[in-house]
Amino acid sequence: MSPYVQILRIDHWFKNVFIIPGIAFALLADPSVLDWPLVWSLSVAVVAVCLAASSNYVINEILDAPYDNLHPTKKDRAVPSGKVNLKVAWLLWITLGLISLVLGFTINHYLGISLLLLLIAGLLYNIPPLRTKDLPFLDVVSEAVNNPIRLVIGWYATGCTLSPPISLLMCYWALGSFLMAVKRLAEYRYLNNTQLAADYRSSFKYYNEARLLVCIMFYATACAMFAGIFIARYHLELVLCVPPFAVFMALYLRVGLKPNSPAQHPEQLMRSRSMILASFVLTAILCFSLWLDSPWLRRLFKPTINPQLPVNNWFDRHSNTHDLIAPEE
Secondary structure, eight states: OHHHHHTTTGGGGGGGGGHHHHHHHHHHHOGGGOSTHHHHHHHHHHHHHHHHHHHHHHHHHHHHHHHHTTSTTGGGSTTTTTOSOHHHHHHHHHHHHHHHHHHHHHHOHHHHHHHHHHHHHHHHHHSTTTOGGGSTTHHHHHHHTHHHHHHHHHHHHTTOOSOOOHHHHHHHHHHHHHHHHHHHHHHHHHHOOHHHHHHHOGGGGTOOHHHHHHHHHHHHHHHHHHHHHHHHHHOGGGGGGHHHHHHHHHHHHHHHTSTTOGGGSGGGGGGOHHHHHHHHHHHHHHHHHHHOOOHHHHHHTOOOSOTTSOOOOTTOSSOOGGGGSOTTO
């Protein structure tokens, strides 16, 4: 059974931590959903998203086997090394996906549809003829779409019927693209052979270090801009997260530039003490900022160009519109 457990990539389930902000923001948007049945809904949602992720990992293992044979370390995976019966692997892929969908739709149809989108994203990323993982740039943004989908899964697992803000989803997407681009850079530097890199991953026929660094800069900037829009629009106290978030992204890039970087295998990032510390500090300040209600911060960042613009702050339980009205009115 060990090879079949390996292709589930249970150690990658930690990536589903990206559903937690979705849960937190949904509870702030609609505190009325906070009750005891929520515990059951969230538990089912966590199981469902883990099964959906493993379903995507299984099909990735199956279809990537010919390419993994060209990789110095991935050639030892269960499928390329011949330890797995492919018929059983295909059955495992279908079964995990179906169980995930059944669990999701038992909670609510929004959650079920979100899980279906996660499975579809896995198909588009792995299955020919589209197989977006072979296309430069599209390989990064198509895999990064899993981030906002996970956020939406956490959001609708609470039972919240409001729609998550587009700025938050775009920020999440850009953050995922940044993380994936750093991973590509780490892989490219590790292989250190243009022809081997191109044989292993078709997108590497176009990539080089300079292009990947430019992409990383673009995704980091887009993430910061969308985060700024979200903070200004919905919960200004989150501005306190800006410095630790910038440090987190800078440290991640530094890790990605190391020889044989753990960024190639995000599940190994626990080896980096600096990343652990940065993640802990960022999480603590994020939680504090979400709880904080500071009229002083809102006055400090009060808009001055056009203060008459209406503000619909559904994260704030107190109306702050009077802070944004010009004195003469």
